[in-house]
Amino acid sequence: MAEAKGLSDTRQAIMRSAADLFAELGYRNTSIRAIAADAGCDPALVPHYFDSKEALFSAVVADTVRPAEVLREALRRGDAGAAEWLLRHAVADWEDPVQGRRILGVLRSVLDLPVARERMSRALLPRDVADSGPDEVRVWLVSSLFIGVMTSRHMGLLDETLFKEGGEAAVDALAPVVGALLGADGPDA
Amino acid sequence: MAEAKGLSDTRQAIMRSAADLFAELGYRNTSIRAIAADAGCDPALVPHYFDSKEALFSAVVADTVRPAEVLREALRRGDAGAAEWLLRHAVADWEDPVQGRRILGVLRSVLDLPVARERMSRALLPRDVADSGPDEVRVWLVSSLFIGVMTSRHMGLLDETLFKEGGEAAVDALAPVVGALLGADGPDA
DNA sequence: GACTTATTTCAATGGGCGTTGAATTGCGTG
DNA sequence: CACGCAATTCAACGCCCATTGAAATAAGTC
Numbered sequence: 085m086a087e088a089k090g091l092s093d094t095r096q097a098i099m100r101s102a103a104d105l106f107a108e109l110g111y112r113n114t115s116i117r118a119i120a121a122d123a124g125c126d127p128a129l130v131p132h133y134f135d136s137k138e139a140l141f142s143a144v145v146a147d148t149v150r151p152a153e154v155l156r157e158a159l160r161r162g163d164a165g166a167a168e169w170l171l172r173h174a175v176a177d178w179e180d181p182v183q184g185r186r187i188l189g190v191l192r193s194v195l196d197l198p199v200a201r202e203r204m205s206r207a208l209l210p211r212d213v214a215d216s217g218p219d220e221v222r223v224w225l226v227s228s229l230f231i232g233v234m235t236s237r238h239m240g241l242l243d244e245t246l247f248k249e250g251g252e253a254a255v256d257a258l259a260p261v262v263g264a265l266l267g268a269d270g271p272d273a
Numbered sequence: 274m275a276e277a278k279g280l281s282d283t284r285q286a287i288m289r290s291a292a293d294l295f296a297e298l299g300y301r302n303t304s305i306r307a308i309a310a311d312a313g314c315d316p317a318l319v320p321h322y323f324d325s326k327e328a329l330f331s332a333v334v335a336d337t338v339r340p341a342e343v344l345r346e347a348l349r350r351g352d353a354g355a356a357e358w359l360l361r362h363a364v365a366d367w368e369d370p371v372q373g374r375r376i377l378g379v380l381r382s383v384l385d386l387p388v389a390r391e392r393m394s395r396a397l398l399p400r401d402v403a404d405s406g407p408d409e410v411r412v413w414l415v416s417s418l419f420i421g422v423m424t425s426r427h428m429g430l431l432d433e434t435l436f437k438e439g440g441e442a443a444v445d446a447l448a449p450v451v452g453a454l455l456g457a458d459g460p461d462a
Numbered sequence: 463g464a465c466t467t468a469t470t471t472c473a474a475t476g477g478g479c480g481t482t483g484a485a486t487t488g489c490g491t492g
Numbered sequence: 493c494a495c496g497c498a499a500t501t502c503a504a505c506g507c508c509c510a511t512t513g514a515a516a517t518a519a520g521t522c
Binding site for chain 4 (some may be wrong): 125
């Protein structure tokens with residue numbers, strides 16, 4: 085049967101391969117043909133199931149990370165402990181072999197593809213958070229730090245030992261910074 | 274006369290166009306043909322003067338930013354005022370229409386091109402800084418934050434007003450954070 | 463003016479790309 | 493079995509790419 089399009093194994097396989105390759109190589113460096121090869125199907129199937137390479141990318145991103153939720157939770161706490169809690173979440177996320185690569189992939193491709201920029205922007209700063217006024221600045225600052233740390237990590241800039249054993253060292257090193265970020269510019273200042 | 278290769282106007286024009294386009298589009302999205310068009314010469318001149326697209330990119334990067342010097346200076350100061358001083362330098366640098374785009378270009382392309390990663394890494398963490406032990410972590414943290422802020426800014430994530438009028442607001446918002454970063458993990462901890 | 467050397471042009475090669483449309487297979491239903 | 497429809501394959505299109513090598517031009521030297 086297989087109504088419309090959706091329950092084919094191949095469709096999912098394409099999705100998974102695309103996520104992997106986009107993450108590893110970025111949007112521009114990933115070809116539809118490579119995705120198809122990885123998924124073990126014909127290249128023509130990709131524009132068949134998803135309309136275009138760009139649409140496929142959108143679909144992949146939509147399936148990925150929604151960091152705003154975590155951020156919102158941390159903002160609601162608002163005390164010193166929140167920084168550590170947030171950091172643990174973040175580090176765990178981007179050290180996870182699957183999730184980490186996905187996030188990185190989005191980040192990477194954001195620079196290649198204008199449409200990805202919007203998606204990223206909306207994922208990081210959904211309406212309700214953005215509208216909360218001064219919080220916007222704090223969310224933006226924390227996001228920026230995290231983006232930078234992830235990029236550095238990916239570039240091999242950092243000391244590997246910081247991320248051994250669940251990233252305890254990284255959490256310790258970053259905690260006071262995140263604390264300062266969350267504390268900066270109180271809700272009424 | 275023009276000995277060997279070097280004093281041709283075109284060579285320099287290519288270099289300039291390449292810097293511009295790499296900065297705006299990233300390595301992978303910039304074609305030799307586009308560079309040549311921008312420089313007003315034949316595409317074949319590019320692999321003629323520089324051996325390959327990759328070599329051209331290396332040449333461009335070599336001509337760009339050396340943020341380590343500024344960082345080193347800030348580290349030597351080490352007090353609270355240093356954070357603000359460092360920030361002013363950094364913000365001024367990446368808000369400068371020319372310099373800002375160049376830095377961004379390198380950052381952008383670093384993700385596309387492995388060889389660029391090494392260059393970036395060495396520019397940010399030269400031997401003498403890297404060997405200074407605990408300072409390495411601090412340099413890395415500050416760099417990460419800056420990388421993140423620049424990326425966010427380029428993605429349009431941030432509030433434009435933060436960077437109006439020389440970026441005073443941005444400096445204010447970030448100063449406590451950078452202070453925390455520079456203060457974190459004293460030289461003997 | 464002839465020779466040399468650097469600079470530039472031109473045309474072409476081979477390759478990868480995203481996408482298309484027609485053909486083929488496979489399968490559940492009448 | 494035959495029909496219809498989804499899943500898939502295949503071959504091809506047109507486009508842009510980096511790079512090449514030979515030809516043409518310009519400039520400086522004797």
